[in-house]
Amino acid sequence: MAGAERALPKARRLPRAVRERQMVDAAVRCFARNGYQAASMDEIAESAGVSKPLVYLYLNSKEELFTAVIRREAQALLGVVAEAVVDRSAPPDERLWAGLMAFFTFAAEHPDSWAVLSRQARTQGEPFAGEAARMRDEITAFVSGLIGEAALEAPGGAGITGRDVDALAQALVGSAESLASWANETPGVTAKEAAATLMNFAWSGLGNLMKSERWSPR
Structure with missing residues (x-):
């Protein structure tokens, strides 16, 4: 229809394994540079390019994330x-x-x-x-x-x-x-x-x- 806005393409959803790898990669950097106590889940999520709730959804807690790292x-x-x-x-x-x-x-x-x-x-x-x-x-x-x-x-x-x-x-x-x-x-x-x-x-x-x-x- 003329003048109608075209729907934006949906962002490609990454496989869970890829998403987890990104999170753990980001966690390695944050834990190494800031230490376990000072590293925050907000910082890790931002570095991985995901939301903090998604980090918790995939890896449950900061302790489990550090163990995975x-x-x-x-x-x-x-x-x-x-x-x-x-x-x-x-x-x-x-x-x-x-x-x-x-x-x-x-x-x-x-x-x-x-x-x-x-x-x-x-x-x-x-x-x-x-x-x-x-x-x-x-x-x-x-x-x-x-x-x-x-x-x-x-x-x-x-x-x-x-x-x-x-x-x-x-x-x-x-x-x-x-x-x-x-x-x-x-x-x-x-x-x-x-x-x-x-x-x-x-x-x-x-x-x-x-x-x-x-x-x-x-």
Whole structure:
């Protein structure tokens, strides 16, 4: 009809999974930059381009949203590390190097994710600290397996006990976490440089241990 206004096209409705991903992406940014307590659902909704009621409809509460953030980012990190060390035909040192490179690259390329996992999740108590601890346990298990394999192959590795392996894996993962945070906060430090630093520090010492050359206090 002449002069009649044409109806505006309806906005395309996004699938729920896409909408949730947008919300969690926005939450990662807000939690990393403001902390769990200071981050607001209003800010998260605005950053995601949705209404606050929609965030509550999809993710129920701020606590559940933060838990979803930790789980998703932890699984992403675990996934890249697991994929990097999957080649069991490679020597243990090369697999460890690949795993460290994957770890530091993830932290460098996803600084907000790493800030949530390394700081925010661990300082807010349960259930968040438990989620972060499970991620750390899985990474430590990867490293423990690699050190154990290296001990089996080394001429002097028979003297390394299971307790030694577990302790070394804990020390290595703790060092990696600390170094990744430092690297992200220090201009010019690349993921490769951070990985090489830890590899030189750790594997050189492990090499001596595999030859039964142990340091002991005088």
